[in-house]
Amino acid sequence: MKRNKFGYLIREGVRGIFLHGFMSFAAVCVTVACLIIMGSFSLILYNLSVMVTELEQENEMIVYIDETYTEDQAKSVGSQINMIGNVHNAQFVSKEEALQNFIEEQNDPEAFAGLQSDTLRDRFVITLEDNTLMRETENELRQIQGVADVSAHYEISEGFTTLQHVLRIASVAIIAVLLVVSLLIISNTVKLAMYDRKDEIAVMRMVGATNGFIRMPYVVEGFILGMFGAAVAFFLEWGLYKLVAERIASVDTLQLFTVVPFSEVLYLMIAAYAITGFMVGVFGSLLSIRKFLNV
Secondary structure (H helix, E strand, C coil), X not given: CHHHHHHHHHHHHHHHHHHCHHHHHHHHHHHHXXXXXXXXXXXXXXXXXXXXXXXXXXXXXXEEECCCCCHHHHHHHHHHHHCCCCEEEEEEECHHHHHHHHHHHCCCHHHHCCXXXXXXXXXXXXXXXXXXXXXXXXXXXXXXCCEEEEECCHHHHHHHHHHHHHHHHHHHHHHHHHHHHHHHHHHHHHHHHXXXXXXXXXXXXXXXXXXXXXXXXXXXXXXHHHHHHHHHHHHHHHHHHHHHHHHHHHCHHHCCCCCCCHHHHHHHHHHHHHHHHHHHHHHHHHHHHHHHHCC
């Protein structure tokens, strides 16, 4: 009995799709378009976030060691630096290495050929776990005996933090708008089917059919439309992403941009599209059917 009831609900849901074939097709197309825009924007923001994180990790602090310290004494300061919780890595750079790096970075190395390494200090190049805590970390570094000075670029760190906040806010706002649009499209499609069948719904209510029994075929209809649209959108998004990634990789002037492999976000995208398709289809149907059950 339960199996027959379940089969009836599925058949009615599928029949509703074909009953308004053009509107169902339009609903799927609009849902696919919304999901592709939403997915593309999410992937762009994800790639930008990865790029910002990588650039942020290159925002280094330099700790200068007291010039009276020998190289061995300067290296021993590193153990205290690494004890600070926010320090990710502390790389020792001797005076000689610092001088050599400086000369190599100049356009005219010969002009600095006579420069002595004693004019520089031993130092540590530090990367942090969390750049938002740069000021606090600097204060801790200055408390270490043997540290003469600390160089930190707060404006770069704060700029990266601001950019990440803007990206998060923009992504949430745009994704929310597109999700609402998709919900309304599915809701209106199911609503059209109900207008044609409102007399049938009234008869079912009069013979004692429960709200759940009446509602379920339309939920099935919305579910199928939502999940089918999500599946189509996912595979189109996958192909589009790979195409754009290959084009960017083939253009030398775009090598600055880092494109995350789609395999890295594959399961996340599958889950996001499946959940979105479910929400759009099921909740869109539930929104549209409420008024028809009050007959």
